[in-house]
Every structure is written in C-alpha cells, then in structure tokens.
Amino acid sequence: MSRRSDQPGTFELLAKLPHQIIQLVKLEIANAKREVTAKAKRLGIGAVAVVVALFFVFFALEAxxxxxxxxxxxxxxxxxxxxxxxxxxxxxxxxxxxxxxxxMKKNVPVPSETLHRFEDDAKAMSEVRINAEDTPAAAGGSELPRVGEKGNWR
Structure with a gap:
C-alpha cells in the first residue's frame, strides 16, 4: 500500500495539531466573550428596570x-x-x-454554550487512542502496523 502524494503524513498532521488546538482555544475564548457580552447587555436592561422601579418608589414615598x-x-x-x-x-x-x-435571574452572564462545547472538545480529545488494541482493520478500515513492525507509518 503506497501513500498518495496529496495526503499529509502522520508527522505532518502531528505538527499541525498544536496550531489547531491553539486556534480552537482562541475561537472558544472569542465565543465566550461574545456570549458574556450578550448576557451582560440583558443584565443591564434588568438593572435599568430596577432603577426605574426605585424612581417610582421615591415618588411614591413623596406622595x-x-x-x-x-x-x-x-x-x-x-x-x-x-x-x-x-x-x-x-x-x-x-x-x-x-x-x-x-x-436578571434569567440571564446570568455565564458562557454556558461555550463551556458545553469546550467539554465536548475535551471529551473528544481524551478519546483519541494511540496504538489501540482495536485496529482499523477490525473496525472495517485498513491494517496499520504495530510498534516495532515494518510498514507504512506515513
């Protein structure tokens, strides 16, 4: 089985991994900022409503x-x-x-959607197994050589 020239090898993919993880973290931080900003705006509207209420209470006391x-x-x-x-x-x-x-109760400024996505990403990364017992051939893919064997490691 020969490697196609248009497909990157294992080391090329591993070299790209830190950059991709950094990009993922940056995107998640940007999403968290955007989510917190939106929720903070709604929290501000609730605070304005309370200030308006205090305005009415002030005049009610005068009345x-x-x-x-x-x-x-x-x-x-x-x-x-x-x-x-x-x-x-x-x-x-x-x-x-x-x-x-x-x-204010409904819109606590916690980036819950971003936290859920981050948990999913962390779970997906933890499920990656190197040299697992189940080879891709058992799952229907091609057979990869084991450690110490000769073969195409890309």
Missing amino acids: LVVAAIAGVAVVWPVWLSALVVAVGLLVLAGLAIFAGIML
Whole structure:
C-alpha cells in the first residue's frame, strides 16, 4: 500500500495539531466573550428596570408624605387622591422590580454554550487512542502496523 502524494503524513498532521488546538482555544475564548457580552447587555436592561422601579418608589414615598399632610389638613378628597396616586406608583414599582429581577435571574452572564462545547472538545480529545488494541482493520478500515513492525507509518 503506497501513500498518495496529496495526503499529509502522520508527522505532518502531528505538527499541525498544536496550531489547531491553539486556534480552537482562541475561537472558544472569542465565543465566550461574545456570549458574556450578550448576557451582560440583558443584565443591564434588568438593572435599568430596577432603577426605574426605585424612581417610582421615591415618588411614591413623596406622595405618601403628601397624602399624610393632606389627610391631616383637609378631610377626604385631597388625601384620598394623593393616597390613590401613591398606591398606583407602588404598583408600578412592584411590577418594574419583578420584571427586572426576572430578567436578571434569567440571564446570568455565564458562557454556558461555550463551556458545553469546550467539554465536548475535551471529551473528544481524551478519546483519541494511540496504538489501540482495536485496529482499523477490525473496525472495517485498513491494517496499520504495530510498534516495532515494518510498514507504512506515513
């Protein structure tokens, strides 16, 4: 069995392996950065929602103070209207806080997809066996010489 001239040999392939591993690691790091950036943006939107909620809480507290003052100074109509506004602002604040917390919990900036791909790559590399007991001939391929035998090692 002779080697075709257009196919690289074993040593050529082994020489390319470190470069390919480095390229794989660089690509996975780039994917992780991209994934973390996207999740951080969503986390920022959730944080803005919480800030908006705090804005509403601030004015709700002011409205409660105004309601208490109006309740003491005047009978029903003024303080009741101020109390209704305060309750409305508190409801809006509660909704904004709930939405912000849900967005932040849902989008924790961990590059989970990249981690899964990296685990798969590591598993695939650990399954590579050199001079394994099962030769390619047993699996349906061509017979390779064993260590110490003469043959085409490419």
